[in-house]
Amino acid sequence: GQSLEQPSEVTAVEGAIVQINCTYQTSGFYGLSWYQQHDGGAPTFLSYNALDGLEETGRFSSFLSRSDSYGYLLLQELQMKDSASYFCAVRGPDQTGANNLFFGTGTRLTVIP
Amino acid sequence: DAGVTQSPTHLIKTRGQQVTLRCSPKSGHDTVSWYQQALGQGPQFIFQYYEEEERQRGNFPDRFSGHQFPNYSSELNVNALLLGDSALYLCASSLGLAGGYEQYFGPGTRLTVT
Numbered sequence: 001g002q003s004l005e006q007p008s009e010v011t012a013v014e015g016a017i018v019q020i021n022c023t024y025q026t027s028g029f030y031g032l033s034w035y036q037q038h039d040g041g042a043p044t045f046l047s048y049n050a051l052d053g054l055e056e057t058g059r060f061s062s063f064l065s066r067s068d069s070y071g072y073l074l075l076q077e078l079q080m081k082d083s084a085s086y087f088c089a090v091r092g093p094d095q096t097g098a099n100n101l102f103f104g105t106g107t108r109l110t111v112i113p
Numbered sequence: 114d115a116g117v118t119q120s121p122t123h124l125i126k127t128r129g130q131q132v133t134l135r136c137s138p139k140s141g142h143d144t145v146s147w148y149q150q151a152l153g154q155g156p157q158f159i160f161q162y163y164e165e166e167e168r169q170r171g172n173f174p175d176r177f178s179g180h181q182f183p184n185y186s187s188e189l190n191v192n193a194l195l196l197g198d199s200a201l202y203l204c205a206s207s208l209g210l211a212g213g214y215e216q217y218f219g220p221g222t223r224l225t226v227t
Contacts, residue, residue, distance in 0.1 A: 030214070031214050033215070042203065042220050043156065043203070043205075044218065045215050045217070087155050087156075089155070091214045100146060100158045100161055100171070101146075101158060101214070102158065103155030104155050105154055105155050106153075106154070
C-alpha cells in the first residue's frame with residue numbers, strides 16, 4: 001500500500017522560512033508532487049520532483065531523496081497569503097494498480113504577523 | 114484560458130438517491146481524474162478517464178461510476194448514496210496520462226447526503 005506522513009500543523013512568522021516535511025512508503029514510486037489548498041479553494045500545483053535534489057520555483061523549493069523516501073517543501077519570505085494547507089502527493093501505482101496521485105493528509109500552515 | 118469548471122457547486126441529496134456531477138477540463142487537456150476530499154483530509158483518487166475510457170481506478174466501490182465525452186468533459190455518478198459519501202468532489206485535468214503529476218483542479222462540488 002501507500003502512506004505519506006506530514007506534520008498536521010505548522011506556524012511561522014511573516015518573512016521567515018518554513019520547511020514542511022513528507023515521508024512516504026509506497027510499493028511503486030515515480031515522483032513527489034506538492035499542492036497548495038486555501039480554505040474553500042481547489043488544490044493548486046506547486047512543484048514536482050522525480051529525481052533526487054532541489055527544485056526551485058520562486059519563493060518555493062522542493063527537495064527529494066528517493067533513498068530516504070523523504071521530501072520537503074521550503075517556503076521562503078513567508079507572506080500572509082501563504083496561510084493554507086500543503087499536501088505532498090506520491091505519483092505511482094497503488095494496491096489497485098492505479099497510477100495516479102496519492103495525497104497525504106496535509107499540513108496546515110498559519111503565517112502570523 | 115479556461116480553467117477546470119465543475120457543476121453544481123453545492124448539492125444536497127438524501128440517502129439512497131443518485132447524483133451526477135459534471136466537469137469540463139482545462140482548455141487543451143484530455144485527461145480527467147476525480148477525487149473525493151473529506152473534511153480535513155487529502156483528496157482520494159476515485160478514477161481517471163482518457164480517450165473516453167476509465168484508465169485507472171482507486172479503491173472505491175462500483176457505486177461510483179463515470180463517463181468521458183468526446184469533448185473531454187466528464188461526469189461522476191454515485192448511486193445509492195450513503196451518509197459517508199458527503200464530501201468535496203474534485204475534478205482535475207492533465208495532458209495525457211504521463212502528465213498526471215501536474216493536475217489542474219476545479220473548485221469542486223460540495224455534496225451533502227442527509
